Amino acid sequence: PATAGIEEVSQMDWDALRQAVASCTACPLYATRTQGVLGVGDIHADWLFVGEAPGAEEDAQGEPFVGAAGKLLDAMLAAIRLKRGDNVYIANVLKSRPPGNRNPKPEEIAACLPYLVRQVQLIQPRLIVALGRFAAHSLLNTDASISSLRGQVHHYHGIPLIVTYHPAYLLRNLADKARAWEDLCLALNTLNNPIPE
Numbered sequence: 795p796a797t798a799g800i801e802e803v804s805q806m807d808w809d810a811l812r813q814a815v816a817s818c819t820a821c822p823l824y825a826t827r828t829q830g831v832l833g834v835g836d837i838h839a840d841w842l843f844v845g846e847a848p849g850a851e852e853d854a855q856g857e858p859f860v861g862a863a864g865k866l867l868d869a870m871l872a873a874i875r876l877k878r879g880d881n882v883y884i885a886n887v888l889k890s891r892p893p894g895n896r897n898p899k900p901e902e903i904a905a906c907l908p909y910l911v912r913q914v915q916l917i918q919p920r921l922i923v924a925l926g927r928f929a930a931h932s933l934l935n936t937d938a939s940i941s942s943l944r945g946q947v948h949h950y951h952g953i954p955l956i957v958t959y960h961p962a963y964l965l966r967n968l969a970d971k972a973r974a975w976e977d978l979c980l981a982l983n984t985l986n987n988p989i990p991e
């Protein structure tokens with residue numbers, strides 16, 4: 795069967811992970827996706843950015859954040875002198891596109907999360923930026939609002955984690971861009987001046 799067990803995923807190397815995501819049938823989204831989208835970037839990156847799920851462009855190209863939201867994410871990276879692929883890895887909570895970009899369902903997140911967990915283990919980033927509520931909620935195991943989660947340093951298994959708005963949200967809510975900038979500054983500062991958990 796194409797569906798890997800959780801114990802199995804936790805042992806996988808990058809090749810195995812890529813193959814598992816490509817052939818995954820752990821949730822019904824496999825039936826409507828074009829392809830699974832594992833992630834992109836430097837597998838030894840200090841920075842891990844986590845979004846929600848592939849959209850239409852990502853589903854077609856097999857790479858996270860290549861559509862409109864991705865352009866804004868690239869600009870956010872550039873604002874703190876980062877570049878896609880250069881000390882940065884970009885992944886999503888869901889590896890398969892929900893039809894019509896609807897929100898991920900809890901059971902889809904539960905089925906897919908082992909892949910992201912394994913990505914974090916393999917990358918061992920020095921900082922995680924959760925983009926939007928699905929990344930924040932999945933990694934921090936909370937359902938608190940983004941506004942209550944941002945502005946502070948959280949931790950995921952000892953790795954500092956900063957919560958900010960999803961770029962697709964920022965495209966619709968320009969006024970919150972200044973807050974996203976504050977979040978990026980907090981992230982930079984946290985990475986440069988780590989404080990113990």
Ligand code: URA
Pocket residue numbers: 845846847848849852857858859860861863864886962
């Ligand atoms: N939005 C996401 O959360 N992830 C992508 O890869 C693209 C858009």
